[in-house]
Amino acid sequence: MSDKERADNVVFIGQKTAMNYVMACLTVLQAGFNEITLKARGKAISRAVDVAEILRNRFMKDKLEVTNIVTGTEMLERQDRGKFSVSTIDITLKTK
Amino acid sequence: MSDKERADNVVFIGQKTAMNYVMACLTVLQAGFNEITLKARGKAISRAVDVAEILRNRFMKDKLEVTNIVTGTEMLERQDRGKFSVSTIDITLKTK
Numbered sequence: 001m002s003d004k005e006r007a008d009n010v011v012f013i014g015q016k017t018a019m020n021y022v023m024a025c026l027t028v029l030q031a032g033f034n035e036i037t038l039k040a041r042g043k044a045i046s047r048a049v050d051v052a053e054i055l056r057n058r059f060m061k062d063k064l065e066v067t068n069i070v071t072g073t074e075m076l077e078r079q080d081r082g083k084f085s086v087s088t089i090d091i092t093l094k095t096k
Numbered sequence: 097m098s099d100k101e102r103a104d105n106v107v108f109i110g111q112k113t114a115m116n117y118v119m120a121c122l123t124v125l126q127a128g129f130n131e132i133t134l135k136a137r138g139k140a141i142s143r144a145v146d147v148a149e150i151l152r153n154r155f156m157k158d159k160l161e162v163t164n165i166v167t168g169t170e171m172l173e174r175q176d177r178g179k180f181s182v183s184t185i186d187i188t189l190k191t192k
Contacts, residue, residue, distance in 0.1 A: 045142040049183040053169045069165040071187075073149045087145045091167075 009033040013040035013048040021051045026059060029095065035067075038091040041074065045089045052091045060095070068092040105129040109136035109144040117147045122155060125191065131163075134187040137170065141185045148187045156191070164188040 008031070011024050021038070028036050040048035056064050072088045104127070107120050117134070124132050136144035152160050168184045 043139070043142050045145050046139050046183065049141050049167050049185055052167060053181075053183045057169055066167060069167070071145050071148060071162060071165070073153055085149075087142065087149045089145055 009035060010037045010039060011051075013038055013044045013051060015044065018047050018050040018054060021047070022054050022059060025051065025055055025093075029060070029064075034095045036093050038093070039088070041088045042086045045087060048089055048091055052093060055093065063096055064093050065096055066091060067094045105131060106133045106135060107147075109134055109140045109147060111140065114143050114146040114150060117143070118150050118155060121147065121151055121189075125156070125160075130191045132189050134189070135184070137184045138182045141183060144185055144187055148189060151189065159192055160189050161192055162187060163190045 009028050011021055011028065013021050025036055025038070038048045038051055052066060056066065068090075069092070070090045072090075073085050074088055075083060075085050077083045105124050107117055107124065109117050121132055121134070134144045134147055148162060152162065164186075165188070166186045168186075169181050170184055171179060171181050173179045
């Protein structure tokens with residue numbers, strides 16, 4: 001997989017509603033990718049799980065499965081609060 | 097593993113601070129269990145990942161690893177909002 005392909009099938013989960021990201025994922029899958037990775041940090045982690053579950057149980061029922069989930073920790077630095085760590089999650093889904 | 101043992105090494109993650117659950121997990125591990133499962137629903141999912149990361153990177157550094165992460169969906173029903181679904185996560189950690 002080239003760098004370009006890798007970038008195109010990664011969806012970063014932020015502060016919008018889960019349905020926004022569900023739609024973004026469906027667009028990626030309709031573009032022909034058979035694998036998609038959801039990436040989230042901090043409080044958006046719960047939303048990333050929601051997005052994966054909505055895709056798997058509703059929009060892509062029996063056509064998509066979770067193949068890998070990895071958690072991690074990133075060190076961030078901000079002027080107003082100094083260095084702090086934040087948890088991350090990567091959820092990989094693949095079409096069946 | 098008996099039902100009793102299974103219940104004793106499961107920590108349900110709720111609305112308290114992550115550190116509360118980290119301490120609960122350390123108590124379980126000190127009681128002699130070599131495996132622990134964190135269970136969370138909805139917004140507490142992010143906190144469950146925080147607890148796993150804090151244990152793995154700080155209190156049990158190089159002594160604990162994530163062996164399995166499973167996401168799911170549960171249907172709940174409440175008088176004030178009817179039926180609704182909520183995402184769940186189970187994170188299993190094992191001592192090395």
